[in-house]
Amino acid sequence: MKYKFPIKALFVLFVAILSQSVIGQINSKFEKIKTLEGVEEYLYTPNGLKILLVQDNAAPVVTVQMVYNVGSKYEVPGNTGSTHLLEHLMFKGTEKFNKSKGTSIDTELTRYGAQMNATTWNDRTNYYETIPSDKIELALEIEADRMRNLLLLKEDKEAEMTVVRNEFERGENNPHSLLSKEIWATAYMAHGYHHSTIGWKSDIENMPMKVLRDFYDTYYWPNNAWLTVVGDFQKESLFKMVDTYFGKISKSGHEIPQPYTEEPPQNGPRKIIVKKPGETSVISVAYKIPGALDADIPALVVLAEALGSGPSSVLNKEFVDTGLTYYAFASASQFAENGLFTISVGFDPSKNAEEMNSKLLETVEKVKKEGVNQADIDRIVANLNAQTILGRDGSGSIASELTEYIAGGDWTEYINESKKLSKVTAADVARVANKYLVKDQSTTGYFIPKKSGSNSETAEEAAKRQVEMDGKYFFRNPKMFGNGSTAVNSELDDEILSGNILSNDEFHRKNVAGIDVITKKTGAKGFITVAASFPITNFYDGKVNEMVPTLTTAMLSKGTTKNDKIQFSQKLEKLGVDIYVSSDHDNVTISFQCLSKDLDTVVSLLAEELRYPLFDQKEFDLLKTQFIGNMQNGLSDPGTRGKIALSQALYPAGHPNYSKSIEDVIADIKNAKLEDLKAFHQKFFGPADMHLVAVGDVNDKDLYKAIDKSFENWKGGVKRTLKKYEVQKGDTxxxxxxxxxxxxxxxxxxxxxxxxxxxxxxxxxxxxxxxxxxxxxxxxxxxxxxxxxxxxxxxxxxxxxxxxxxxxxxxxxxxxxxxxxxxxxxxxxxxxxxxxxxxxxxxxxxxxxxxxxxxxxxxxxxxxxxxxxxxxxxxxxxxxxxxxxxxxxxxxxxxxxxxxxxxxxxxxxxxxxxxxxxxxxxxxx
Structure with a gap:
């Protein structure tokens, strides 16, 4: 008897064959270019769109990002700020996604809790959304639609122009931003890096719509863009969606124009002076260096770290530890074509700026002559390479990193940079120091404060912002809207409510050495994040010196009874670890990230810092001077002064939410004694009500063993107690x-x-x-x-x-x-x-x-x-x-x-x- 194949089965088989045929046709449009350690590059052949994929299905989250090869260096006088203004207008809508239809890009993405933004810098612009992975199609559709279908309405431009101008004005409040802008404009006179990413104010205010439309039509095409997708996706379905939405877009009908203006030779040192309201004098010396792919860049990066990063750095020893400056740092930019190696110090305005500059130049010459020890270089490289791994925490972080390597000219540096850094020698560092830190190729900037009026950043914040944020402008500044992790139910921000939906069998809780330890193993590979705290609420009674907890936690990194400040910091540096300890009115809070293999060592160092601080008088006096210098910066910062005034109007003195005036805080700093810190440490530091949370690639047995060994017999601390405060609404x-x-x-x-x-x-x-x-x-x-x-x-x-x-x-x-x-x-x-x-x-x-x-x-x-x-x-x-x-x-x-x-x-x-x-x-x- 002949077997009769069921009609239904035949139909299913036909559909499957047809489906495979369609998938095959789609996949044939994606040409694989290369694969390197988990990163895949494809070319979408119909229109030249380049694609980078990093697949990680550990969490149901994906980041979709579009990087355009256009930034402020592509602009000329008359349209400076075009890229950044267009960045803002790219959120105003398309025919399909717009506010009038109730389908604005903001609305559609934030409806699902997406973390979204865009940034513009010298060489590129990026647009991204981190979103639940079941909404990936929406993100792809939006990015494809606004690539070529932007409305670009005059009324939108007029409204957004004043928004961008306010962003410009906010930057003018900050002396670091202001000085950096002036230095770049002086160092690069012809090249596109001459003007800042946000543009000149008159261009922002007067740019015609036709200029913006022409700029958009010139550069915003698939063959001038990279689609990066990082996180939870399936490649086959992703290719189908990319083909659906980007397949409708042709490549540009013209060659994408590239800047050809070259910077003429510099024939001597340049100097600029900025005089505006402020409390801190700043000197920055900047030297011309090559672009990101130059063979000398790894050695320049190491040189910058050796000069200005951490307690062991040359500038810290010569300037900060001696009390000459409040802070000092160095950085090497990594732009595509050229850049600046910048050294900066901030100091009391009563000190002579010319003498400070001479001292700075003498220090540079000393480094050029004596070089840097290979042992220091090895520690710096280990630190940088560990931080690279620790910095890749989540799809958004990885996508952001890839953006900068794309902009630099070769995304494979995302993988290879660590290998290149590992090859840097003392001879390389000495060579690049002598090759590039040349006075005739320098531009020196002075910020001279006229009177009160500056920002309220601490030295560390100023340094970090200068190095990481200088020149980059956001559609919306994430710091203004909490675009980052916030505490569940404590301050739930509209941008992101970081946290995991756990069940009892997914986390473990145990009392170890008196500490409440909670662990959660995730898909993170090779690293762990730790967050811990213990209460200090009953320290505040309205009569105590409220700066004592802050000064105490700041002193912890200044050495222990077992290792001085330099020795202790070097042990952490070679592991790529920063242990952050801070205080507020409620808690002392601790956090760090480390490689899983280093957990035992880092827990040991944490215990040493918490249990055995040195409390050196000389370091304490120096710390107080630095704190006072940085506090003074808030005297005329509108945000700082306004928020203090609000708290004082809402709460009586002595309430935890009441903020003292800057003058009173400075008085508290001056009046604080080392004995006060020791007494506070003696009473409040301990495991009595301490919680420690470890998340990532964590092994409970190893963590418990490390805590038991390092925190054995640690006593002290207090249980949390809450006090009731009577507060009445005041009159308007x-x-x-x-x-x-x-x-x-x-x-x-x-x-x-x-x-x-x-x-x-x-x-x-x-x-x-x-x-x-x-x-x-x-x-x-x-x-x-x-x-x-x-x-x-x-x-x-x-x-x-x-x-x-x-x-x-x-x-x-x-x-x-x-x-x-x-x-x-x-x-x-x-x-x-x-x-x-x-x-x-x-x-x-x-x-x-x-x-x-x-x-x-x-x-x-x-x-x-x-x-x-x-x-x-x-x-x-x-x-x-x-x-x-x-x-x-x-x-x-x-x-x-x-x-x-x-x-x-x-x-x-x-x-x-x-x-x-x-x-x-x-x-x-």
Missing amino acids: RTQIVTIPEKPSAELYIGQYTGIQRMDKDYLPFYVGNSILGGGFSGRLMLTVRDEQGLTYGIYSRHDGQTYTGGYWLINASFAPELFAKGKKATLVELEKWYKNGITAEELKDKKSNLIGSFKIGLATTSGMARNILSVVERGEDPDYINQYPKDLEAITVDQVNAAIKKYLDLDKLIIIESGSLDQNGEPLK
């Missing part, structure tokens, strides 16, 4: 903080609520407030910024609620001449929100946003560790992280609107206006 008032010569002013609107984190109304109020001013999709951003173009950034949040009654605030920045208009627009939106409440649709979208961003937290060990820590600090079980999405989902419109009315009273608002405004709130003449 407006306070003006006048600060001359600041092109950007700050608005604070606030009110005491008394809400605490564990209150039943906390989440309803938080969700409602997030709808008003949380992140990209908040009402304030959508109106005051996106529609009216009055500010670069505006947000609202609730703060200070973890262990005491909190407060609500709105913060925005405006140019002084737009301040009154911006304030009025802000109050209009606030009144609408308060009187009319939120809608069911808004609540639905906000829940989706917060829960989606919660899941995105699965991508990083650091976010997960911090969030678990914040939960257990409050006395809850780590498994509360499972409950949190359910609590969000249960919130109703009535609960939200009732909470808004219950805790706010618009007749009792505190309004602070800080900046170049007179006592009537009008711009200073």
Whole structure:
């Protein structure tokens, strides 16, 4: 009897064969170029789009990123800032994704909790979204659509121009940004690196639409772009989606023009002086160096570390440890064509700048003559290579790194850079020092403060920002909107709620050497993140010197009884580890990342730092001088002064949320004694109520053994105790903080609520407030910024609620001449929100946003560790992280609107206006 194949089976077989045929046809369009250690490069042959893939299915998160080979170096006078302005306009919409249809790019992405942004720099622009991987198609569709279908409407440009101008003005408030811009403009007179990425103010204000349209039509094509996809995806389905959305776009009908202007020879040293309000003098000496792919760059990177990174560095020993400067650092830029090797110091204005510059140049000559020891180079290289691994925590971090290597000209440096660094010798460092640190090829910049008025960055923050952020401009500055990991339920930001949805069999909890240890093993390969804390809440009683905890934690890195400062720092440096210990009114907080293989050593060093600090008098005196110098920088920073004024208007002195004036803080620093620090350390440091969370490639047995060995017999510490504070809502008032010569002013609107984190109304109020001013999709951003173009950034949040009654605030920045208009627009939106409440649709979208961003937290060990820590600090079980999405989902419109009315009273608002405004709130003449 003949076997009859079922018709249904034949049909299924036919569909499968057809499907495989279609897949084969699609895959044939993707030409594999190369594979290197987990990174795959493809060329989409129909239009020349280049693709980089890094597949990691450990967490349900993916980062989709488009990198365009166009940055500020492609601009010329008349259109400087074009790339950055277009970066902003790329979020304004296409025919399909636009605000009028309710499908704006912001709305569509933030609905699912996406972490999204864009940045512009000298050689490139990137647009990215980290999103739950089941929404990858939406991200690809948006990137394909705005590549060629941007609306580019005049009204959008006019509104966004003032936003970008406010971003420019904010940068002008910062002496480091200002001096760096002037140095690059002086060092490079002809090359495109001459002008800063944000552009010159007159170009920002006057650029015609035709110029922007022509620029867009010239450079925004698939054959001038790289699509990078990192994280959880399946290549076959990804190729199908890429073909669907990018297959509709042809390659450019023209050759992509490249800049051809070369920098003429420099025939002698150059010098510029910037005089503006400030509290700290700054000298930067910059030397011309080659581009990122030059063979000398690895040695220059090592030279910069040897000169200016960490306690062992030459500049730290010569300038900081001797009390000559507050800080000192060095950096080697890695742009595609050429760059600058920059050395900077910040010091008291009473010191002679010329003498300081002479001392700096003498130090450079000494390094050129004597070189750097090979042992120091080996330690530096080990540090850099370990930090490379530790820095790749999550798909977003990896995508960001790939962006810079693409811009530099060869993405394979992402893999090969560490190998090149490992080959650097003392002879190489001496050679590049003598080759490039040449006086005739230098540009020296002086920032001379005229009077009070500077930024409030610490030395470490200033150095980091100078090295990492200089010249890069964001669609929205992530620091303004919490674009990073925040504590679950403590300060849930609209951008990302970092944390993992755990179950009891996925984490382990054990008391080890008196410490509450919680571990969670993830898909991280070869590294661990640790977050820990212990309480100090009952130290503050309104009578103590409030700077003692801060000074104590700062002194921990200044040496131990077993190793001096240099020895201790070098042990950490060769492991690529930074142990961060800090304090606030609630806790001493500790964090570090390390390679799994180094865990025992790092735990031992942590215990040494916590248990046996040296508390050297000379180091303490030096630390106080540095703290005072950095605190003075806030005397005329509009943001710092405004926030202090708000806290003082909301809370009585002695309350944990009350901020002392900068002058009072400086007095506390001066009055602090080493005996105060020792007494604080003796009482509060210990395992009594300490929690330690370890996340990543962690082996419980190894961790427990390391903690047992290093923390054995450690006693002390205190149990958390909470104090009740009586606070009343004050009467409405407006306070003006006048600060001359600041092109950007700050608005604070606030009110005491008394809400605490564990209150039943906390989440309803938080969700409602997030709808008003949380992140990209908040009402304030959508109106005051996106529609009216009055500010670069505006947000609202609730703060200070973890262990005491909190407060609500709105913060925005405006140019002084737009301040009154911006304030009025802000109050209009606030009144609408308060009187009319939120809608069911808004609540639905906000829940989706917060829960989606919660899941995105699965991508990083650091976010997960911090969030678990914040939960257990409050006395809850780590498994509360499972409950949190359910609590969000249960919130109703009535609960939200009732909470808004219950805790706010618009007749009792505190309004602070800080900046170049007179006592009537009008711009200073």
